[in-house]
Structure formats: structure tokens, C-alpha cells
Amino acid sequence: xxxxxxxxxxxxxxxxxxxxxxxxxxxxxxxxxxxxxxxxxxxxxxxxxxxxxxxxxxxxxxxxxxxxxxxxxxxxxxxxxxxxxxxxxxxxxxxxxxxxxxxxxxxxxxxxxxxxxxxxxxxxxxxxxxxxxxxxxxxxxxxxxxxxxxxxxxxxxxxxxxxxxxxxxxxxxxxxxxxxxxxxxxxxxxxxxxxxxxxxxxxxxxxxxxxxxxxxxxxxxxxxxxxxxxxxxxxxxxxxxxxxxxxxxxxxxxxxxxxxxxxxxxxxxxxxxxxxxxxxxxxxxxxxxxxxxxxxxxxxxxxxxxxxxxxxxxxxxxxxxxxxxxxxxxxxxxxxxxxxxxxxxxxxxxxxxxxxxxxxxxxxxxxxxxxxxxxx
Numbered sequence: 001x002x003x004x005x006x007x008x009x010x011x012x013x014x015x016x017x018x019x020x021x022x023x024x025x026x027x028x029x030x031x032x033x034x035x036x037x038x039x040x041x042x043x044x045x046x047x048x049x050x051x052x053x054x055x056x057x058x059x060x061x062x063x064x065x066x067x068x069x070x071x072x073x074x075x076x077x078x079x080x081x082x083x084x085x086x087x088x089x090x091x092x093x094x095x096x097x098x099x100x101x102x103x104x105x106x107x108x109x110x111x112x113x114x115x116x117x118x119x120x121x122x123x124x125x126x127x128x129x130x131x132x133x134x135x136x137x138x139x140x141x142x143x144x145x146x147x148x149x150x151x152x153x154x155x156x157x158x159x160x161x162x163x164x165x166x167x168x169x170x171x172x173x174x175x176x177x178x179x180x181x182x183x184x185x186x187x188x189x190x191x192x193x194x195x196x197x198x199x200x201x202x203x204x205x206x207x208x209x210x211x212x213x214x215x216x217x218x219x220x221x222x223x224x225x226x227x228x229x230x231x232x233x234x235x236x237x238x239x240x241x242x243x244x245x246x247x248x249x250x251x252x253x254x255x256x257x258x259x260x261x262x263x264x265x266x267x268x269x270x271x272x273x274x275x276x277x278x279x280x281x282x283x284x285x286x287x288x289x290x291x292x293x294x295x296x297x298x299x300x301x302x303x304x305x306x307x308x309x310x311x312x313x314x315x316x317x318x319x320x321x322x323x324x325x326x327x328x329x330x331x332x333x334x335x336x337x338x339x340x341x342x343x344x345x346x347x348x349x350x351x352x353x354x355x356x357x358x359x360x361x362x363x364x365x366x367x368x369x370x371x372x373x374x375x376x
Contacts, residue, residue, distance in 0.1 A: 001051055002145045007031065010090065017086050020079045033069035034088050035098045036062045045155075047100045048146030054107060055097025059088035099143070101150065101157040105228070108164040151217065156224035163217035163229065168210040180204040228252065235260045243269045253277070255285055267293075278304060281371045283313050290315070290347045298352050299360050305349070306364035311371075316346045 007027045014022055014030075022030075028040040035057045037043040047057070063084045070080035144165075150158035180200040187193050187201040221229035222241065227250045230242035243266055250257065254277035261269035271293045277285035286304035294300045308315045352360065 001142050003049060003142065003149070006049065006094075006096065006142065010087065013090055014083055014086060018079045018082045020075060022075075026073045026075075029069060029073060030066060030083065030087055031091075033066045034059045034062055034091055036065060043098065044146070044150060044153075046102075047098045048104070048150065048158075049142045050097045050099050051140045051142040052095045054104070055099050056103045057098040057100075059091050063088055096142070101147075101155065101161055104143075104161050105157060105164065108161060109228070151220070154224065156221045156226040156229070159217045159221035159224065160226050160229045163214050163221060163232075166210045166213040166217065168207050168214060231257065231260065234264065238264060240264055240266065254280065255282055258285070278307075279367055279370070280374070281311055283308050283311065283315075287315055287347065290349070298350055299356050299363075301347075301349050302352055302357065302360040303363045303367070305347070306361050307367050310364060310368040314346070316349075 007024060010031065011022055011024060011027045014020070014027070031049075032038075032040040032043040035043065035047075037047075066087055067080045067084035070083045071077065075083070144162075147158045147162050147165075151162055181204055187198070187205075193201055218229050218232060218236075222233050222239075225248070227242070227248055230239075230245075231250065231252055233239040234242045243261060243264070254273045258270045258273035258277065261267075261273060271289070274285045274289055274293065278289055286308050290301045290304055294304070305315050
């Protein structure tokens with residue numbers, strides 16, 4: 001179902017139930033009011049309709065807004081009262097919902113297809129998101145219609161959501177039949193295929209189309225400054241733009257950004273994002289800063305040691321593990337003699353004097369307080 005078809009069906013239903021003629025443009029406004037939006041433009045700026053899939057808004061609790069909007073549009077009190085009852089109920093029966101584009105991106109970036117509930121703190125209009133399954137969600141023409149319309153209007157988030165939806169995973173590649181590219185090329189050359197060969201060729205064509213749409217929407221989102229899209233361009237295609245511009249907030253984990261920076265040989269950026277991770281309580285980031293980036297700054301290195309200590313980790317101690325005689329990790333099923341091996345050696349640092357230690361401990365205490373405050 002497309003948005004246009006939904007509006008047409010709702011228009012027919014309301015005209016029959018009220019005996020009143022409704023303008024199509026007014027139907028869009030009433031649809032928006034059914035989900036608590038002030039206008040259809042406001043809905044389209046941040047959200048899309050969904051059908052039997054995922055949502056963070058349903059029609060419950062918005063009847064008064066529908067009634068008031070109907071009156072604002074010039075319809076009678078009797079018609080407005082009927083619409084306020086009929087429209088939300090009709091949408092509920094059709095299992096029509098609304099999902100914020102940011103919430104949708106959060107879902108897609110989480111574990112696609114795993115039914116669950118998620119919270120989106122950035123979408124103050126909603127407290128929870130519900131979905132059924134990836135196949136239901138991705139097959140919703142209503143949602144895709146809304147995303148494509150928003151993307152055509154220059155919405156960076158809509159472009160990025162479409163990129164995530166069309167991203168061809170390795171699982172998709174593995175599921176293609178052996179020689180699918182061969183049969184695809186045979187079909188392109190004019191050979192008429194049937195049976196399994198045609199299925200393989202068609203599957204390969206669909207994958208190529210997904211790849212094209214993924215790259216196109218990803219680049220459009222990045223062009224419009226979407227930080228996640230810029231980061232994905234850096235990770236997947238080696239595009240350094242993410243690190244070369246002053247962008248907005250990034251939801252990606254700092255250690256992931258640091259790894260991407262390292263792959264692009266951007267040492268200063270890697271250090272910056274590892275430091276961001278360390279100041280957030282990432283013990284491994286602290287260890288890496290000591291070993292690789294802050295070696296010349298002993299006070300800074302000891303600050304990481306003292307911060308890790310406050311977080312319950314002694315970076316100066318070796319981390320041991322049970323091993324077999326050949327050095328492999330001990331396996332109970334395999335059995336045999338057990339030995340102690342060093343999984344990770346403790347960091348080794350030159351000592352610092354009392355004044356420097358006081359500075360390092362104070363810095364660690366301040367960072368620890370910040371971490372505790374952010375967790376509370």
C-alpha cells in the first residue's frame with residue numbers, strides 16, 4: 001500500500017460514515033493528527049507511516065487532536081466527532097503506525113530482524129518502538145513510499161535509512177546460487193533462461209540493484225552531512241570526509257571510529273577517538289593509549305592506570321588464562337594437564353615523582369566522577 005492509496009481508502013471510508021465530502025489534502029492532515037502531529041508536513045519532516053511492522057506511535061490518545069483538526073479545517077461538529085472516533089479505529093484495524101526516521105535508523109543499526117523493544121532518547125515524542133520481523137518491515141511499501149518521498153525532499157536521515165535497508169549483506173551473497181553472475185551475464189547478452197538458471201540470474205540482478213541503491217543513498221546522506229553515513233563511507237570506502245569536517249554529534253562507539261581512523265592512517269584522529277573512549281571508561285582504550293599513543297607523557301599514562309584502578313582493573317598486572325601444554329586456551333572437553341599462560345602482559349611504566357602522581361590521581365578522580373555521573 002502506498003500513502004496515496006491509504007489516503008484514498010480513508011477518504012472513501014470517512015465520506016461514507018459521515019455523509020460529508022472531504023478534500024484529499026485534508027485527509028493527509030487528519031492522518032497526521034491521528035498520530036499526534038500538528039500537520040502532515042510536520043509528520044513527513046521526521047517520520048514515516050508503517051504497515052504491520054514497526055512503530056513508535058499509534059493512534060491511541062489522539063482522538064481530541066483529530067476532532068480539533070477537523071474543526072479547524074471547517075467541518076461540522078457532528079462530522080468532526082465521527083471522524084475522531086472512526087479514523088483512529090480504522091487505522092488501528094489496518095495496523096497502520098508511524099515510526100520516527102531516527103528511531104528507524106536506530107533499529108536498522110541494531111540487530112536487524114530480532115524482534116524486541118527499543119527506546120529512542122532522541123525522539124521525545126515516543127518512548128518505545130515495536131516491530132515484528134525484518135521481512136515484514138522491509139516489505140512494507142507504505143514505509144518505503146514515505147522514505148523515498150522524504151529522501152526526494154532532501155531528508156538526509158531518509159537517505160541513510162534507505163541505504164541501510166538496501167545494504168547487501170554477505171549472507172545475501174552467500175545465498176546466491178553458484179555461478180549466478182555467469183547466468184546474469186548470459187541473460188544480459190540476450191540468452192533466454194528458464195528454471196533455476198533464471199532464478200539465479202534474477203537474484204544476482206536484485207543484488208546489483210541493492211548495491212546501487214545502497215551506495216547512492218549512502219552518498220546522498222553523506223553529502224547532506226549525516227554523520228553516520230559519513231562514517232560508513234570512511235569504513236566501507238575509505239572516504240576521509242568524516243574526519244576532515246567539523247560535524248555534529250556521532251552515535252557510533254569511539255573505539256570503532258578510532259579503528260576506522262587507524263585503517264586510514266589518521267594517527268591523530270585515532271588518538272583523539274581512543275581518548276574519547278578511554279574517558280568514557282573503556283579499559284582497552286586506556287591500555288592502547290599507554291602502549292601506542294601516550295608513551296612520551298608519563299603523567300598521562302599513569303592517569304589511565306589510576307582511572308582503570310578506580311574502575312576495578314589493574315593494568316600493571318599480567319592477565320592470565322588456563323592453557324594446554326601447546327599454548328592453546330584450555331578446553332574442558334579436551335582435558336589433560338592445565339597450565340597458566342599470560343593472556344596479556346601488564347603495562348610497564350617508569351615511575352613518577354610524588355607531585356606528578358598527585359596530578360595524575362587528581363585527573364583520574366575527575367574522569368571517574370564524570371563517568372559515574374554519565375552512568376547515573
